[in-house]
Amino acid sequence: MNDLVILPIILPLATGILLVFLAGSPQWLQRGLALLATLTLAAGSLLLLELTAEGQITVYNLSNWPARFGIILVADRLSSLMVLLVSAIALPALLFAMDGSDSRGRYFHALFQFQLVGVNGAFLTGDLFNLFVFFEVLLISSYSLLLHGGKSERVRMGIRFVFLNLIGSGIFLMGITTLYGLTGSLNMADLATQIARLPAQDQFLARAAGLVLFIVFALKAALLPLGFWLPHTYGVASTAVASLFAIMTKVGVYAILRIFTLFFGPASGALSGYIWPVVTALAALTLILGTLGALGSRRLRGLQGQLLLASVGTMLLALSIHTLETVAAGLYYMVHSTIAVAAFYLVSGLLSAARSEDDQLTPGKPLPRWGLLGFLTAIVAMTVAGLPPLSGFLGKLLLLSAMPDTFAGYGIWTLVLVCALLILVALSRAISILFWKMHPAQSAGPEISNEEMLRTAGAIKPVQWLAIGLHLLFILSLSVGADRAYQLTVATAAQTLEPAIYIKSVLGAAP
Numbered sequence: 124m125n126d127l128v129i130l131p132i133i134l135p136l137a138t139g140i141l142l143v144f145l146a147g148s149p150q151w152l153q154r155g156l157a158l159l160a161t162l163t164l165a166a167g168s169l170l171l172l173e174l175t176a177e178g179q180i181t182v183y184n185l186s187n188w189p190a191r192f193g194i195i196l197v198a199d200r201l202s203s204l205m206v207l208l209v210s211a212i213a214l215p216a217l218l219f220a221m222d223g224s225d226s227r228g229r230y231f232h233a234l235f236q237f238q239l240v241g242v243n244g245a246f247l248t249g250d251l252f253n254l255f256v257f258f259e260v261l262l263i264s265s266y267s268l269l270l271h272g273g274k275s276e277r278v279r280m281g282i283r284f285v286f287l288n289l290i291g292s293g294i295f296l297m298g299i300t301t302l303y304g305l306t307g308s309l310n311m312a313d314l315a316t317q318i319a320r321l322p323a324q325d326q327f328l329a330r331a332a333g334l335v336l337f338i339v340f341a342l343k344a345a346l347l348p349l350g351f352w353l354p355h356t357y358g359v360a361s362t363a364v365a366s367l368f369a370i371m372t373k374v375g376v377y378a379i380l381r382i383f384t385l386f387f388g389p390a391s392g393a394l395s396g397y398i399w400p401v402v403t404a405l406a407a408l409t410l411i412l413g414t415l416g417a418l419g420s421r422r423l424r425g426l427q428g429q430l431l432l433a434s435v436g437t438m439l440l441a442l443s444i445h446t447l448e449t450v451a452a453g454l455y456y457m458v459h460s461t462i463a464v465a466a467f468y469l470v471s472g473l474l475s476a477a478r479s480e481d482d483q484l485t486p487g488k489p490l491p492r493w494g495l496l497g498f499l500t501a502i503v504a505m506t507v508a509g510l511p512p513l514s515g516f517l518g519k520l521l522l523l524s525a526m527p528d529t530f531a532g533y534g535i536w537t538l539v540l541v542c543a544l545l546i547l548v549a550l551s552r553a554i555s556i557l558f559w560k561m562h563p564a565q566s567a568g569p570e571i572s573n574e575e576m577l578r579t580a581g582a583i584k585p586v587q588w589l590a591i592g593l594h595l596l597f598i599l600s601l602s603v604g605a606d607r608a609y610q611l612t613v614a615t616a617a618q619t620l621e622p623a624i625y626i627k628s629v630l631g632a633a634p
Contacts, residue, residue, distance in 0.1 A: 127174060128183040128198045130167040131206050131243035134160055139236030146229040154221050157232040161217050164239065165210035172203040176611070178618060180628035182249070190249070190629045191313045197249035197629060200615040201454075205246040205377055208458055211597055212370045212465045213239055219469050219590035220363035227361075228271045238264040238367065245374045249629060251302070251309045254378065255295050258343070262288045265371065268364045269356065277359045284356050291342045298335035305329060312629035315385045315622055330397060333387055337379065337398055344375025345435055346402075347409040354416065354428030362472030365424070369465040372435050373457060380442055380450075385622045402443035403531070407538060410436030414542040417549040421484050423471050426553055427464065430507055433546060434460035440535055441522050448525035450616035455609055456518035459601055463506040463515060466594035470499050473583060473591075474557060484556050497558050499591060504550045506598050509543050514601040519543060521609060 138160035145153055174181060175198055183196040198206075217235060225231045241260030248254050262285070269281045303309055305325055306317035321329055338349070345353040353372070357365050383398050413433030420426035438460065441453030473496060478488070502513075509515035523539060526532035601608055618624060 125174065125181050125183070125198075127167060127171045128181050128196050128247065129185075131164060131171070131209075131247065132196070132240055134164055134167070135236040135239040135243070139233045139240065142233035142236060143230065146233065150226055153232045154225070157217060157235060158221075160236065161210070161214050161239075165207075165214055168203070168207040168210045171198055172200075172207050174198070175200050175203045176614075178614070180618075180625060182629050190631070191308060191310050194253055195249040195310065195629065196247045197311075197625070198247060199618055199625060199628075200611075201377070201381070201619050202246045204454070204458070204611070204615055205373065206243050208373070208461055209239060209242050209246070209370055211462060212367060215469065215590040215593045216363045216367040216465065218586045218593070219366065219472065220361075221586045222584045224271075224361050224363060230267070231271055234264050234267045234271070235367070238268060240264075242370060242374060246377060249311050251299055251311055251314065255292070255299060258295065258374075259292060261371070261374065262292070265368065268367070269360050271361055271364060280356050280359045284352060287342070287352055291339050294335055295339040298332045298339065301328060301332035301335070305332070310629070311382075311385055312626040315626055316630070318386050333383070333398060336382060337401070340375045340378040340382070341405065342375070343372065344379065344439070345372045345409075345432055346375070346405050346439065347412055347432070347436075348405075350409060350432055350435070353432060354425050357428045357431070357468075358422065358424035362468060362475070365427075366465040366468040369431065369461050369468065372431065373461055376435065376438060376442070376457065379439070380619065384445075384619055385625060399443045399445050402439055403535075406436045406439035406443055407535070408436070409433070410440065410538065410542050414545045414549075417546055418552075420549070420553075423474065423484060423553060423557075426484070426549065427467055427471060430467070430546065431464050433542065434464060437519075437522070437539060437542075440539070441525070444525075444527065444532070444535075445620070446525070446527065447613065447616050447620060449522070450620060451609065451613040452518070452521040452525040454612040454615055455521055455605075458608070458612075459506075459514040459518040459598075462594060462597050462601070463503065466591065466598065467503045467507055469587070469591050469594065470496075470503050473587065474500065478557075484553055486556060497554075500554060500557070502595065502598075504554060508547045508550050510547070512602060514598055514605065517602065517605045 138156065142153055142156060145156070178200070180197065180199040182190060183198070184190060185194045185196070188194070213235075220231065220235075237260060241257050241262075241264055244257035244260065245254055248257060266281055266285050266288075269284060270277050299309065302314060302318075305321060305328055306314055308314055308317055318329055342349045344350070357368055360368060379402065383402075387398060410433050413429050413431075413436055416429035417426050417433065420429055434456075438453045438457045441449045441456060444450075477496060506513045506515045509519045519539060523536050526536050
């Protein structure tokens with residue numbers, strides 16, 4: 124067993140526990156410890172991806188119990204890629220929070236680390252019940268981070284968020300218990316073999332359990348009609364927390380891809396692939412409504428939430444076609460869109476601060492450092508919209524070229540292009556309002572000096588520059604190194620679409 128597999132869970136868990144006891148200590152100590160742990164986590168994630176890059180699947184048996192009976196962690200190309208993506212989102216978000224927003228609550232850094240425990244655990248677990256456990260860790264941590272700062276609007280949206288996810292947790296338990304009753308196992312690899320052997324009279328219950336699990340994962344992924352909670356919830360979170368939450372929907376997307384490829388893939392016989400046409404239809408609906416929501420948004424945060432919904436729809440459209448090429452394109456687009464949306468949230472934090480915490484898409488006062496803010500906003504908006512030559516354009520180009528020559532493929536091709544054009548219109552409208560329009564009362568008033576505007580809005584802090592700079596570096600690397608990144612996603616897709624490899628690595632024998 125390689126201890127790198129458990130590092131993404133045990134490191135933030137130990138750091139979070141330590142930070143709970145250090146809650147009353149100086150802020151520099153908490154920040155330093157959290158930053159050191161997150162940097163170590165990023166380095167470990169890179170090593171884990173390198174470990175699995177050649178196709179090796181590493182199984183970590185906790186307490187050295189055999190896979191079918193004990194709790195296991197599994198690192199393959201897909202889970203390692205997702206863990207690395209978590210670090211790529213977490214590090215800039217943590218740096219941005221060090222502008223002072225992390226000091227608005229005693230346990231911010233501890234909760235931040237516990238959030239990483241839940242996300243990384245969901246990606247690495249090889250046990251269905253522990254997937255539920257890590258989902259609950261996510262819920263508790265995200266709810267607490269959402270409330271960080273204590274605004275009444277956050278409390279109201281936080282209560283709705285928790286209530287909705289508690290319902291999802293109850294439904295999740297129903298699906299788990301049904302599958303356990305049918306198969307007598309909760310190990311994912313063993314479940315895959317047991318489901319394939321179910322007699323005909325039990326297949327209806329297996330389908331029902333799979334549908335129940337899909338409802339939960341669709342809720343986590345914010346797949347419409349279950350994604351209505353996302354724009355308002357993310358819209359009230361602090362800037363750093365909203366940026367970190369960009370990875371949250373990918374837990375649901377990952378679970379849909381993993382479970383319905385492993386449990387209900389070709390090896391499951393009559394149960395094979397029954398959910399993917401449903402995913403295609405709901406993904407198209409999510410893309411359409413997310414795009415229309417972006418066009419009608421009156422707040423910058425609302426616009427970003429709708430764009431996040433649209434990105435979820437786009438990537439699930441690719442994954443649902445379920446060929447090697449479309450899954451590879453979907454994974455590349457997932458990495459791109461997660462980083463792009465997270466960066467957009469950080470840039471919007473600077474814009475809101477420059478507008479005195481106002482993110483309404485209405486004419487306002489002149490912006491300090493408008494040229495620099497405009498450049499950052501334009502770069503991030505170009506990436507989100509998919510304009511060349513950045514990674515967003517490459518991701519959509521790969522997605523469109525991977526679509527099959529069928530009526531459904533041409534329909535998706537048209538839908539993605541039309542929605543991309545409308546999203547570009549929505550972003551252009553927002554940027555023109557923020558940077559090119561001025562409130563009439565202010566335009567007629569006395570001229571405001573740049574020094575006075577900077578004193579009013581406050582200077583951009585070095586940690587904020589560093590956080591956004593890291594995201595821009597990731598976007599540039601994903602664009603310049605697109606060929607290598609796509610080769611990685613192709614290899615990841617090939618391994619993911621062959622569940623027999625996963626099952627043999629975990630159980631030690633071919634299914």
